[in-house]
Amino acid sequence: MNDFLNDGYFISKNSLTLNELNLVEDSFKNFKFDNKFVFDPFIKNPKMSNILFNNKLISDIESILGKNFIILPDTSLHLGRRNVNHTDYTSLLANDIRLFDYEDDFKMVTIGTYLQDSKGGNGLNVTPQSHLNPDFYLKYRRVQFYNKLLNLSRKLLPEVIYKYIHPHNFSGIDVDSRRGDSIIFDIKINHRSQYKKFPFDFFPDNKPRKAVFHRACSNHPEISCKYIEYLKSKNGYDYLSDLNRSIPPSIISKSQKYNVKILWDMIKE
Secondary structure (H helix, E strand, C coil): CCCCHHHCEEEECCCCCCHHHHHHHHHHHHCEECCCEEECCCCCCCCCHHHHCCCCHHHHHHHHHCCCEEEEEEEEEEEECCCCCCCHHHHHHHHCHHHHHHHCCCCEEEEEEHHHHHCCCCCCCCCCHHHHCCCCCCCHCHHHHHHHHHHHHHHHCCCHCCCCCCCCCCCCCECCCCCEEEEEEEEECCCCCCCCCCCHHHHHCCCCCCCEEEEEECCCCHHHHHHHHHHHCCCCCCCHCCCCCCCHHHHHHHHCCCCEEECCCCCCC
């Protein structure tokens, strides 16, 4: 068992039964994916929330964030989607939003649940302990030349090529996970999708990588709201201002059962 505080990530194993996993995958098929991505899936299909609201995963999150932690309205499905090395905090820092400056015990994590074994490049790659250092990618965001060059390269080059020139992209380790495992990781850690080994990465996936991502944080509602306000300014998060969006009763019931707070039912603008 690795140490979350030191390593920046933790593997929550076997949280769902085989039957529950199959039901989640069946639900996965019913979504219409836009650019390999679906926002807000738990609201669209409350049955999907079982992947988060279960005894094992909730217990493991509590061991990191403490009791009565906050579930954020930042959940997505990925189908065949991969990314290069990054942190989930760089964009906030680039907008001068420093969530960790307010309370010493504040933590925010991303929880990635994978619907296949990691073998073959289908899991998560992390750089252990990188969350303890200054954000590596902030300098690229702040220096216009670097930022524009990276963005232009990513637009012009296929990902299978771009990943070999992206800075610091091969500094991490592939996390060994199994179908249904969840990896809880600090939003400040350097991480990316795993890749198939060369030259197999140039061949299309027969079975696209499936993953569910959601975010949670320690019990600091005011800091959490700062994060949500930031989300509302991002492309794709217009659902946070949707007047017709509401939390399904089944999710409210689950949050009460596990004594976690949900900041999903936002005041609409």
